[in-house]
Amino acid sequence: MQNSLTTPAKRRTARSGRAREIWAAYGFISPWIIGFLVFTAGPMVASLFLSFTDYDGIGEAHNVGFDNYRQLFEDPSVARSLMNTLAFTVLRVPLSMAFALLLAMLLLKAGRAAGFFRTVFYLPVMTPSVAVGILFLLLFNGNVGLVNHVLGFVGIDGPSWTTDGAWVKPGLVLTTLWSVGSTVVIYFAALKNVPKDLYEAAELDGVGRWNSFRHVTLPQISGTLFFTLIVNTIASLQTFTEAYTAFFGSSNSQTYSNDAALFYVVYLFQQAFQYMHMGYASALAWLLFLVIVAITVVQAKVSKRFVYYEGDQR
Template sequence: MASWRNRDTRAAYLFILPWLVGFALLTAGPMIASFVLSFTNYDGIGPTRNVGFDNYRQLFDDPSVATSMMNTLVFTALRVPLSMALALALAMLLLRVTRGSGFFRTVFYLPVMTPSVAVGILFLLLFNGNVGVINRALEFVGITGPSWTTDGSWVKPGLVLTTLWALGGTVVIYLAALKNVPQELYEAAELDGAGRWSSFVNVTLPQISGALFFTLIVNTIASLQTFTEAYTAFYGTANTQTYSSDAALFYVVYLFQQAFQFMHMGYASALSWLLFLVILVITLVQARLSKRFVYYEGDAR
């Protein structure tokens, strides 16, 4: 029996060896290297020069750090709840579809495969203040649309609406969770006189709270690392001066500029570790609060 266990253990390690090698070379190694570089002045070409904690002290003196972080937090606060609510509504609609449900699931998920660069270009086409499709549609109903790409108050809401294009992954997760809710719970609630809204609040939400918590964590982390759409729309074109760059200066965009535009690799590494700590703190807070709201089957509470 011991020999079988040893052979199974060796086989298990062989199966996970590619992941371990990839993690060491592509994740753990670069993280360690960036941590070391965060204490240096390095331009990517010449030798490194140790500067101690100067890069971290500069984070507190650089106004662009606060601006980009605030833009990112506002974007996250707008996008995450809206995307989760819309995805849940679409999943509940799909749950009622009996014929052709596979087709509709595919249709909702296909935008996830759209390259983020294309989504950034789509933003400029849809939300152009003069000839954009969105403002043309608003004019048709007698509403004057805002200047989505030049008015700082509307840049982030416009980007949020654009990123909602690719919420199919969240829809699929919610649909799977909804299908696992026991029907007898709805029947019991109906016998107790509960209406649709009461059943939704007291049966549906608690039963899918695990999926809601998972997507909350994943969407929050993804939103805090937003880069491609904003960079493509506001920094990847030849006429960037036309746009409100400060409103679209997200944290990872600023990090990218410091690393690959100004070649401040050491400072960019410090920026990346600050973002890591922010994501870690937010995730820990969400995990702590989840103990009050997330229900797991078999939970004794």
């Protein structure tokens, strides 16, 4: 009798305790929720509204229907900037991932010095992107740049990195390798978690280093590789600061090959803050959002064939 009377009270107490825990959790994450609503979700909704208007950022917004979106398909600069961005992404993402993986594997051989070199590799990430853009002009100048001087020592006539449209994007890609430190740290952690007994088993079976890397290391860190693939792809599609600083932000920018460096976000920035076409710039932003979503979905679909997760029964 006593248990039947106290059971409902215990249940009410348990529900009350769970409710307090839930509200406490919401309280702890409320700064993030408020920040997301104010700085992400709110501006996205506002830009969606503005994409259907003619708005200069000062006067009143006038509804123009789908005119801004129709203009996207008629504006040759949209296609040019999008192709430049996609070409840059195709070059940068695999190269940066391979370079970061190489550095991470070298860290495994560093022993006690790994902590020092991990810090050294990560420090360039703290360098402002504007400085990296200026560094590009200093290093890759066709006449006095350090890169061409080094190539000259080995008998190679370096190209005009900043004026030849064919070399602008490769030069920018090489410059961005300066800041792969965060990817290196992620790969280093993933490599440390690969079970050593798998390498020992492969060695007992007479598997060479290359096949061990191919059949043991890569499958074990494939989830991490997929994560960095997504992150680096999204970051590359939104590249802005380095290209704008090097080719559009300097007083002598007209001497450089601007068309080859006209990335999508650079063109979006020009429309929004140089020409004050806020409505059209908002439509550009939503097109980029859809492109990123489409590429991410394709990558997620393709990854099911290559990404291994521990406990996966496929």
